[in-house]
Amino acid sequence: MNATKILHQGRQPMIRFLGKRTTPTHIDHSPKVHPASPTHALPESFASYRQKAQQHGPLNQSNKYSTGHIGGSPGSSLGPVEAGKGNYFDRSELPKRFQRLAWSQAEIEAVESGGASMFA
Template sequence: MRVTMALCNARTPLIRFVGKRSVPKSIDHTPRVHPASPTGALPDSFAAYRAKAQQHGPLGRSSFNSTIGGHSGASLGPVKPQSGEFFDRSELPSRFGRLPWTQAEMEAIETGGASMFA
């Protein structure tokens, strides 16, 4: 009985490789230009690459300043909502405010809903 269980538990892979595994004797790890590169040349250094690179905005040191499109944030002026727009829910009329919790709701939350059925 134990022999049968051992035979059933043997796992055979579904992928079958043809031939013997061979490891290449030498691999060339020298950096090469990507075939889809727009410039067709490698960057001189990582610092030079990072100065020009953009991912979700510029990655250079100038990006750490609060600049938007070459202008500082302070030069853009104050940020004020237009008429009919609100930045916070507390600025809305009272009819849109949050309703206060009742004692029954607080108890239901604290007990995980068990107090509603007791």
């Protein structure tokens, strides 16, 4: 216990601050356009911004299924789900030369033994 007191008595912080702490007398909090803004203009109001904003799709959906959250509408309302020409959803739909090959019994044993059965 006394050793801890002795250690803390001579402690000096390694960082030194110059001058007295001061806060700015005037800070401008007025809204400003971001320098990288595509329109270089502020929106007229938040409501008008929400009408045009998109986040994972339009925010102003007004269909009968919308409940205001993701998954609020059924998948069938999104339209047909078909792969376009030259696109495939599963590897089994590809031509035979690109499909998965069946594993042989020797390959299965090599994997299960960690490769040791190949050299034994």
